[in-house]
Amino acid sequence: MIDEIARAWAYLSRVAEPPCPELRALAMQVGPVEAAERVRSGDVDNDVARRTEARRQIDCAAKDLEILDRMGGRLVAADDAEWPLLAFNSFRSIDDRPQAHEPMVLWAVGSASLDEVSYRAAAIVGTRAATAYGEFVAADLAAGLAIRDAAVVSGGAFGIDGAAHRAAMAADGVTVAVLAGGVDVPYPAAHAAMLRRVRDQGLLISEYPPGERPARHRFLTRNRLVAALAGATVIVEAGARSGAANTAAWARALGRSVCAVPGPVTSSVSVGCHALLRAGANVVTRAEDVVELIGHVGELAPDEQRPVSVLDGLADTDKRVYDALPARGSRTSDEVAVAAGLPPTQVLGPLAVLELSGLAVRREGRWKLVRPT
Amino acid sequence: MIDEIARAWAYLSRVAEPPCPELRALAMQVGPVEAAERVRSGDVDNDVARRTEARRQIDCAAKDLEILDRMGGRLVAADDAEWPLLAFNSFRSIDDRPQAHEPMVLWAVGSASLDEVSYRAAAIVGTRAATAYGEFVAADLAAGLAIRDAAVVSGGAFGIDGAAHRAAMAADGVTVAVLAGGVDVPYPAAHAAMLRRVRDQGLLISEYPPGERPARHRFLTRNRLVAALAGATVIVEAGARSGAANTAAWARALGRSVCAVPGPVTSSVSVGCHALLRAGANVVTRAEDVVELIGHVGELAPDEQRPVSVLDGLADTDKRVYDALPARGSRTSDEVAVAAGLPPTQVLGPLAVLELSGLAVRREGRWKLVRPT
Numbered sequence: 001m002i003d004e005i006a007r008a009w010a011y012l013s014r015v016a017e018p019p020c021p022e023l024r025a026l027a028m029q030v031g032p033v034e035a036a037e038r039v040r041s042g043d044v045d046n047d048v049a050r051r052t053e054a055r056r057q058i059d060c061a062a063k064d065l066e067i068l069d070r071m072g073g074r075l076v077a078a079d080d081a082e083w084p085l086l087a088f089n090s091f092r093s094i095d096d097r098p099q100a101h102e103p104m105v106l107w108a109v110g111s112a113s114l115d116e117v118s119y120r121a122a123a124i125v126g127t128r129a130a131t132a133y134g135e136f137v138a139a140d141l142a143a144g145l146a147i148r149d150a151a152v153v154s155g156g157a158f159g160i161d162g163a164a165h166r167a168a169m170a171a172d173g174v175t176v177a178v179l180a181g182g183v184d185v186p187y188p189a190a191h192a193a194m195l196r197r198v199r200d201q202g203l204l205i206s207e208y209p210p211g212e213r214p215a216r217h218r219f220l221t222r223n224r225l226v227a228a229l230a231g232a233t234v235i236v237e238a239g240a241r242s243g244a245a246n247t248a249a250w251a252r253a254l255g256r257s258v259c260a261v262p263g264p265v266t267s268s269v270s271v272g273c274h275a276l277l278r279a280g281a282n283v284v285t286r287a288e289d290v291v292e293l294i295g296h297v298g299e300l301a302p303d304e305q306r307p308v309s310v311l312d313g314l315a316d317t318d319k320r321v322y323d324a325l326p327a328r329g330s331r332t333s334d335e336v337a338v339a340a341g342l343p344p345t346q347v348l349g350p351l352a353v354l355e356l357s358g359l360a361v362r363r364e365g366r367w368k369l370v371r372p373t
Numbered sequence: 374m375i376d377e378i379a380r381a382w383a384y385l386s387r388v389a390e391p392p393c394p395e396l397r398a399l400a401m402q403v404g405p406v407e408a409a410e411r412v413r414s415g416d417v418d419n420d421v422a423r424r425t426e427a428r429r430q431i432d433c434a435a436k437d438l439e440i441l442d443r444m445g446g447r448l449v450a451a452d453d454a455e456w457p458l459l460a461f462n463s464f465r466s467i468d469d470r471p472q473a474h475e476p477m478v479l480w481a482v483g484s485a486s487l488d489e490v491s492y493r494a495a496a497i498v499g500t501r502a503a504t505a506y507g508e509f510v511a512a513d514l515a516a517g518l519a520i521r522d523a524a525v526v527s528g529g530a531f532g533i534d535g536a537a538h539r540a541a542m543a544a545d546g547v548t549v550a551v552l553a554g555g556v557d558v559p560y561p562a563a564h565a566a567m568l569r570r571v572r573d574q575g576l577l578i579s580e581y582p583p584g585e586r587p588a589r590h591r592f593l594t595r596n597r598l599v600a601a602l603a604g605a606t607v608i609v610e611a612g613a614r615s616g617a618a619n620t621a622a623w624a625r626a627l628g629r630s631v632c633a634v635p636g637p638v639t640s641s642v643s644v645g646c647h648a649l650l651r652a653g654a655n656v657v658t659r660a661e662d663v664v665e666l667i668g669h670v671g672e673l674a675p676d677e678q679r680p681v682s683v684l685d686g687l688a689d690t691d692k693r694v695y696d697a698l699p700a701r702g703s704r705t706s707d708e709v710a711v712a713a714g715l716p717p718t719q720v721l722g723p724l725a726v727l728e729l730s731g732l733a734v735r736r737e738g739r740w741k742l743v744r745p746t
Contacts, residue, residue: 016714017693017713017714017715050716051714053716053717054710054711054713054714054715054716054717055711055714058711098689133637133639136639137638137639215693215696215697216692216695216696217689217692217693217696218696239680240677240678240679240680241679241680241682261638262635262636262637262638262643262646262647262650263635263636263637263638264506264635264636264637265510265634265635265636265657265658265659266506266509266510270635271658271677273635274635274656274658275677277635277650277656278655278656282651283647283650283651284638285638285644285647286638304613304644304648305613306613306614307612307613307614309614316471316590319589319590320390320588320590322589323588323589323590323591324588337427338427338428338431340390340427341389341390341424341427341428342390342427343423343426343427344426344427
């Protein structure tokens with residue numbers, strides 16, 4: 001990106017609290033350099049003026065870009081090849097929600113391409129107050145997705161998010177952390193090392209310029225990007241009231257699959273998941289279930305393994321005759337007929353089937369069960 | 374019931390393996406006494422002849438009735454006031470399934486009336502190999518149903534069934550055990566004491582005459598009665614392959630509500646529940662959820678309790694200004710405007726709201742948060 005353009009985007013990124021569709025429209029229309037110039041000089045319509053009034057005198061674009069540069073990062077704007085056009089286009093169909101707008105420009109650090117990632121990605125999100133069960137399942141799903149070449153998108157938080165990021169990386173997969181503050185502001189601070197690994201192995205992105213700290217409304221605004229970048233959003237554990245439910249709501253509004261992992265009904269952090277299941281979310285118990293939702297046509301999850309029984313191939317009458325053989329001792333075919341409630345002539349065929357299957361033997365005119373050894 | 378009629382029903386109950394719609398039709402048409410006479414003498418059509426051939430010489434009706442009498446039990450037939458007409462009528466709409474037939478006559482022991490019970494009952498069933506979690510939830514649901522005057526129907530088995538029966542009784546509720554063998558054959562044997570309590574406090578019923586032992590196909594046949602007697606069938610824990618899934622299938626076929634309790638996805642005995650949820654079963658986490666399904670119109674489950682926050686009543690802009698106040702220290706209203714990305718004139722109203730709500734205070738022209746004490 002040419003310096004002048006990058007500086008303009010950096011200025012515009014900070015001058016209005018995202019998302020600001022009015023400012024985005026202006027930048028798309030006249031280009032970022034001209035848009036930045038107009039905002040700076042106040043030569044803008046009322047909507048943009050109102051949204052940029054508080055910060056238009058602040059210009060730390062050069063410093064912001066220096067910070068980004070030192071981290072090896074880049075700005076990604078709508079005319080970049082890396083811009084996930086399809087992922088973000090879906091915001092256009094839900095413009096009635098207050099925050100339902102495409103981002104204008106993203107701060108990104110990491111080698112993965114945002115666009116490529118978004119073609120095959122699932123979000124794994126959930127409560128910070130995760131249980132050991134929740135963290136185990138989040139990790140299991142993330143590793144399973146990584147192994148199946150799907151990226152794992154999450155929010156970098158404690159609990160479910162962290163377990164998902166870590167497991168995706170441990171399985172050599174790509175993981176994306178979408179932050180609610182600047183890419184140079186590790187949040188939570190205790191996840192600084194993990195987030196550094198995320199940017200080495202995947203991608204760290206944010207709508208907010210360097211130095212910006214997360215705030216409540218920024219988490220909610222951020223959640224829309226998590227949902228938009230993923231084909232499916234999986235809530236692993238969530239309380240009755242949680243940010244994860246907000247991400248799920250974004251996923252639903254954007255036409256993405258919403259998934260929830262069931263958990264013990266005795267667990268307060270599965271309450272949100274069960275509420276989502278009641279509302280029609282997909283039941284997810286394995287990574288394959290998620291891949292089926294985000295994958296290519298025909299990439300169906302294999303059936304779950306079921307135990308098999310030696311009686312599986314038998315017809316109903318055969319099974320009934322089998323059941324009529326005594327647990328101990330033996331019976332004549334007439335006695336078997338009485339026990340089974342079948343005419344004597346109708347038990348002879350089934351007895352022969354059982355003998356051929358090795359399930360029963362005849363000894364001196366009496367039938368007995370063969371116990372599997 | 375007049376002795377002659379009782380003896381006829383007892384004979385008919387044993388002569389064909391239930392359900393036998395042909396024999397039932399004959400008994401309904403000519404009455405049990407005449408039907409028994411015809412079966413005994415072979416004066417019946419081919420269908421009935423085939424179904425009764427093996428056992429028509431066996432008549433232990435007098436002995437069977439003596440056993441029933443000693444237990445204080447009774448036979449319940451379709452013309453009895455206690456016959457749960459509505460519950461069993463629904464079999465008529467699904468006659469295409471091989472076992473989908475009303476019972477002909479039931480052996481019953483216990484003070485509860487089968488008909489009354491069926492007006493407000495839920496089945497709680499599941500695996501014999503239940504976990505502590507499953508038994509806890511089964512007991513919790515059964516107690517909750519009992520407290521809400523709903524009967525708990527189950528199959529008397531180890532695991533989920535037993536936990537449900539026991540908890541319903543402990544809560545002074547009515548519970549019904551539907552057996553796959555005679556009412557005098559406690560099965561499993563280790564549940565003999567529990568089943569005795571069930572018949573003292575609720576109802577023990579069976580389609581099979583005294584002395585008959587359960588068999589595989591009888592469990593499946595029995596399951597249809599469990600499902601039919603209950604307005605909803607709740608599967609608490611079930612493996613990939615389980616009798617509980619069979620009961621659920623009956624409930625669905627009969628137009629009853631099918632419910633499943635979520636559990637850990639790491640538990641092999643929740644696999645069946647999650648499969649049912651995928652297939653559209655109702656998510657059940659509390660007894661209220663079940664009562665909503667089986668109860669009277671308008672008997673809705675209360676919303677689950679959600680934690681509340683002091684910010685709940687605030688408008689979005691108020692929250693954004695709240696978030697713009699620093700965690701430590703204070704800010705002027707202009708600084709708050711920059712942090713919130715709002716025009717300075719637009720933060721004054723929200724700051725006043727926060728002050729009135731006790732969430733922020735002004736000291737010497739600067740604003741700071743009030744921490745909840």
